[in-house]
Amino acid sequence: MKYRIAVDMDEVVADSLSRYLLWYERDFEEKFPIDLLPGKKPFEVVPPERAEIVKKYPHQIGFFEDLPLIEDSQEILAELAQKHEVFFTSAAMEFKYSFLEKYHWIEAHFPFIHWKNRVFCGDKSIIRADYMIDDNGFNLDTFQGEGLLFTAPHNLHMQKYRRVNSWKEIKEIFEAL
């Protein structure tokens, strides 16, 4: 059966966490405290006087440019898009400079996801699909289909949703349907 799969971008196909680490090192000349990340967002694990600066990173020009790919996302989404309807559904609306950077990034790495299948939104309860792959539990909370929680440091303690740790696991799930 052909399913519609809504796929988040940051921390699911695009490694935006790596940009936090890079910019933190650039600004504070020390390593980002990566060991403190489990269960937390980047701005929550830095010294309090730096939190506002780190929180603003994704609002700045360049943050979403040339992000590294999450392992296997490209190959496996190319396969899934052959059989299913794959949409990118990114909560880009919070970050106004992310639009064009995300658009170009998709063009570069996922040209097979047609512009008709790309969504920049805010509240994802507006999305109608059969599956949603996302690293944020609050996006799955309001989803009427089946949610798959893509593992990221900030969600490691979350028990509520079926967890996927890699794109290889996602491939197996859809092959078994």
Next chain:
Amino acid sequence: MKYRIAVDMDEVVADSLSRYLLWYERDFEEKFPIDLLPGKKPFEVVPPERAEIVKKYPHQIGFFEDLPLIEDSQEILAELAQKHEVFFTSAAMEFKYSFLEKYHWIEAHFPFIHWKNRVFCGDKSIIRADYMIDDNGFNLDTFQGEGLLFTAPHNLHMQKYRRVNSWKEIKEIFEAL
């Protein structure tokens, strides 16, 4: 009852047709053949050798900037947003320079539509809502809620959907629910 209403932007709240007319006059030093528009798209009513130029207008920087408002859209959406969940759902993904221009336009004219309630998409079958107000029949074709066709020159002959000719009519429909 509180409903979720998905509202298109171009030709529904933003008068993008006026930008075609302006740019056409700028480029060809004559009036746009507005009398030929009923049932057609702008590029279909100009001399064939100009069609490609006109077709490219919305792909260019500045096309969606400072567009005039469709009459009463601001006041009536402000009222509707008090009682219902209003989302902007714009097929912006076709026009990559439209993102930031549309974002700023919403901030200027509809700041009460929160960024969480703004969607830039392509194929609107991804939208989950109770009502969709749109000037394109093909967006209503795949919608699972109730579609309202907002009158625009290109859709004057379409019979398939409940038609609304103005924001005053929309106000009446939602008041009568």
